[in-house]
Amino acid sequence: MVNLTIDGQKVTAPKGATIMQAADSVGIRIPRLCYLEGINEISACKVCVVEVQGKVRLVTACSTPVQEGLVVYTNSPKVRAIRRTNVELILSQHDCLCATCVRSGNCALQTLANDLGIFELPYEKDVVDIPWDKEFPLIRDSKKCIKCMRCIQICDKVQGLNIWDLVNTGGRTTVDVAQRFPNIAQSDCSLCGQCITHCPVGALKERDDVPKIFEVLANPEKVTVVQVAPAVRTAWGEALGLTPEQFTEGKMVAALKKVGFDYVFDTSFAADVTIMEEGSELLERLAEADKHPWPMFTSCCPGWVSYVSKKYPAFLPNLSSTKSPQQIFGALTKTYFAQQKGIDAKDICSISIMPCVSKKREAALFSMRSSGVPDVDIVLTTRELARLIKAEHINVASLEPMEFDSPLGSSTGAAVIFGATGGVMEAALRTAYAVVEGKEAPLDAFVDVRGSADRKEANFKLGDTVVRTCTVSGLGNAGKLMEDIKAGKVHYDFVEVMACPGGCVGGGGQPIHDGQELACSRGAKLYDLDEKRTLRQSHNNPDVQEVYANFLEKPLSHLAEELLHSDHVKEKNYK
16 A cells, blocks of 8 residues: 555555546545546546655646655645646637537536636637537537547447547547448447547537427327336436436426326336337247257447447357337327227327437337337436426426326336346346246346446246346457357356446436436336336236226237347348
8 A cells, every 4th residue: 555645635545546536535626627537548638737745847647646655635736727728728629609509507617717717719610510410319519529539438338439539630639430431320429428428528419300399299189198217207307406316206297297208107117018029039039940040139328239230240140039118008098098089099109218319210210110100209418407497487396296197107116127137138137037936026036137347147946948048248358248249258147238237227318417327227216116016927917907908919019029029130220
């Protein structure tokens, strides 16, 4: 261990640790912009400069290792002067129209400039403006880019996609789509959105579809039906400054009703339906193992499906044909629900609120209009939901909780955990076990699939069959898995992949807390909700049973195949 002093406080840190890490360990916050621990430690922004007693030049805290006896000052007059200059230079190449930025009030650069008292710029503005396809679900504003390179590193090191790269030289240097791609739409981008959540400013954001909501709400001929994904309820209130006790499921439903939506449903209902279809598909494949490619992959995550389509197209037949809960809900909304209510499908506007940017593209796929019209018309991220509630000036804390509407609003604990990595796997195994064994599995039978490890492996017995499972989150980990499968190094029967680290709770559409990774804590909330549910197995959902009895007949029926399944091999819109 190494002993040093930071701002008069005695600190002990491991040998090899940086000054930044040592300061963080005792609650001393050194300003930073480009820094992401273990991912982006390149000292590019020079904002984390500190003064070391006895040294003439300032050093960057993120890259300078601790030494015995160091005396460090993180906010001395010299430090503040140099830090102010560095931030002013960054601002000279940044579009400072904060009032029109989605990150206003939640921007690391804005906060830093205010803290340093920068209200005028001594340097001439010189911003780079690169045209962008505004219809693409991911929007990049080059005028706001501060060249911190976080997006490059998170895409390269964590997701393994290498979409972003530095372009140009000198003062015109900026970040853009890597030159091997014609444009973002023709790149390998899976729309995981991790570059958005790790950008410290507003240079990256999702396409804003909130105006479409106001337009449809103003149309008296449209019936608005909104579904909310499990992961959304763990985070929707964060961007509104609410406490966890305030942003409950009930208040979320009440807020959506206050906005003006006619029906508010729980996507978890469709997650239960997903399990009925996907679980049946797994058992069918296991019964005729020689007729199918192995392993069978989950298909709930459109970012993952897009990734397979672009990087490993030979494995498309391995994907479950079952659509995601979002799309299953949309298909049932414009068929079953429309019939129940006597509404023409064309008069329904189907809206989903998701923790995901890739869901925007998924809804537009050719195969996602099995009802005869687009099954889902508008997709909002969790961040857009927060902006919608703010725009309507709704005081969420004062609302009385409300229940989801029926008949598509009930769900089980199995559906709720879809939002956490391992959740789809566990939910499917709960139902598969019941089908094969004729009894419910112990509640802790499949907890070994949980957790945020790079790769989780577990074997489970279903009747006389041992099912080899694997759970992975993050596309970088998925790529390593795929290479091992291709090489014959590993063999599984059932594999769950989520594009975002930690699963949907860590999705690219969730509220942004710069420098914090909240997937684990959000996932814990879902498991807590699961434990509190009376029903924890998808096949026990009475509303799901009713849909099959009165409409779909049974899992994998002709109608179920038509509405709830897709052919990934034939789908061209992912590319």
